[in-house]
Amino acid sequence: MPVISAPHAFNEGQLYVDLRSIFGRSLYLKCEGFNFAGSIKLKAAIEMVEAAERQGLLKPDSILIESSSGNLGVALSMIAASKGYRFLCVTDSRCNLSARLLMEALGSEVHVIADLDANGGFLGARIDYVRGLCESDDRYVWLSQYTNPNNWGAHYRRTAPEIARQFPQLDVLFVGAGTTGTLMGCARYFREWHRPVRIVAVDTVGSVAFGGKPGRRMIPGLGMSMRPPLLDESFVDEVIRVEEADTIRTCHRLARHGFLFGGSTGTVVSGAMDWLSRYGSNDLTAVAVAPDLGERYLDTIYQSAWLKDLYGDQILEEDAPEEVTAGSPSAGSRAQRTTNGHRKEYKRQKEYKK
Structure with a gap:
């Protein structure tokens, strides 16, 4: 039984859900929401804060400041409260109300940006606000999750080794792309591993992280309105x-089976x-990273009025059937795919394995 004295000292790292019974295909979902911050962002937050402490950047009168769409802000709020720092989170109107209330309950200040940037997002405006405060008052310490190597380093040192220990025969890893900290940390680790692992980045339509046209994005977490400075596409297949x-639709399908995810x-x-649905086979070992749970989305993606206002009355009526048969497309999916040039085609798993 673990006994801790600081909230960031506990983080369940070896819990997986096999989604075969829900989707008809085996996918091991690494659940990263079981800690006091409620998300994978706890790993990056503690690494960045402790690195700043080692470098002498944080002093007793320092004020931590960070731009966040929600989860990192909650993690930093928890750590700041535990360590006795002040913290200001600069977020925007897409941040879930529950995340803002959590940060405030932990003693943090929250500033909400309402103005869109040139790409139709809020990130540029959030960063401009942070920079302005840092220039006006040297008490502010900006951790800069978008450029801080300890962001991806946390996942190189922790998340990827956790997966490797549990799945020594891993074939493909799916990682969501926001700041790309989790993606880059895991991709760098498995590039050095004893067997080839295909790294598939999952982004949201409307994000410009990997290029493409910017568009409306209402669900916080993944996606960027600029190219992530941490991103090195040579590590992504x-x-x-x-x-x-x-x-x-996927969130609601999981919820119907008792799994409430974000x-x-x-x-x-x-x-x-x-x-x-295109490349899977029975002998392929696939893992995906689940960054958080669903409680912070109860007033958005799990709230019928919010869904109908933004996506129309039919949003859930087009949901996928309960079973997906082997070899069939995943129901309801209209994913857009881009393959990196250094591995043009996956072909089949038996050809890809050593």
Whole structure:
């Protein structure tokens, strides 16, 4: 039985859900929401804070500041409260109300940006606000999750080794792309591993992280309105872009089976099932990373009025059937796919294995 004295000292890292009974295909979902921050962002948050402490950047009167769509802000709020720092989270109107209330309950300040940037998102405006405060007051310490190597380093040192220990015969890993910290940390680790692992990044339609046209994105978590500075596409074999409607349907399908996951998880699972419908086989070992649980989305993707206002009355009526047969496309998925040039085609798993 673990006994802890700081909230960030506990993080369940070896819980997986096999989704075969729900989707008809085996996909091991690594659940990262079982800690006091409620998401995978706890790993990056503690690594970035402790690195800043080691570098002497954080002093007793320092004010932590970060731009976040929700989960990292909650994780930093928890750590700041535990360590005695002040924290200001700069977010935007898409941030779930429950995440904002959690941050405030933990003693943090929350500033909500309402102005869109040039790409039709909020990120540029959020970063401009953070930079302005840092220039005006040297007490502010910006961890900069978008450029901080400890973001991806946390997953290189923790998340990827956790997966490797549990699945020594891993064939393909699906990781959602936001700041790309989780993606880059896992991809760098498995590039050095003893066997080839195909790294599939899952993004949301409307994100410009991997190029493409910017578009409306209402579900926080994945996607960027700029190219992520941490991203090195040479470590990524393929990119799948998922429509938000498919994210929502996947979340509701999981919920009907008792698993309440967040929007990022719905996006990753939807993209993974689309990929597996094309390349999957019975002897393929596939893992996907589930960044958080679904409680923070009760007033959005699990709220019928919000869904109908943004996506129309038919959003859930087009949901996938209960079973997906081997070899058939994943129902309802309209994922867009991009394959990296250094591995043009996956072909079949038996050809890809050593």
